[in-house]
Amino acid sequence: xxxxxxxxxxxxxxxxxxxRNWLNDTTGVFNSSGLVDNMxxxxxxxxxxxxxxxxxxxxxxxxxxxxxxxxxTLGIPALVQTEGGLKGFQGAEGGR
Numbered sequence: 001x002x003x004x005x006x007x008x009x010x011x012x013x014x015x016x017x018x019x020r021n022w023l024n025d026t027t028g029v030f031n032s033s034g035l036v037d038n039m040x041x042x043x044x045x046x047x048x049x050x051x052x053x054x055x056x057x058x059x060x061x062x063x064x065x066x067x068x069x070x071x072x073t074l075g076i077p078a079l080v081q082t083e084g085g086l087k088g089f090q091g092a093e094g095g096r
Contacts, residue, residue, distance in 0.1 A: 017042030025052035
């Protein structure tokens with residue numbers, strides 16, 4: 001199988017990544033190699049459906065978008081997706 005590490009193919013645009021690949025949603029620790037690995041194969045969209053501190057989510061959504069803007073050929077950010085609109089966003093602060 002051909003490698004898509006440089007985003008030479010279109011497959012990464014159709015697979016959905018997950019913010020938990022680079023954010024530990026329990027401790028808030030950032031995993032840079034997890035971010036790079038996620039974006040190699042799942043760059044078009046990433047899912048943030050996790051109960052975590054909102055500041056962690058915000059910071060790591062920005063990290064994901066900045067990575068795509070500055071480290072890919074076209075610099076196109078991803079679609080960020082969650083189910084918060086369907087069932088309400090609860091977050092670690094209990095929905096505040």
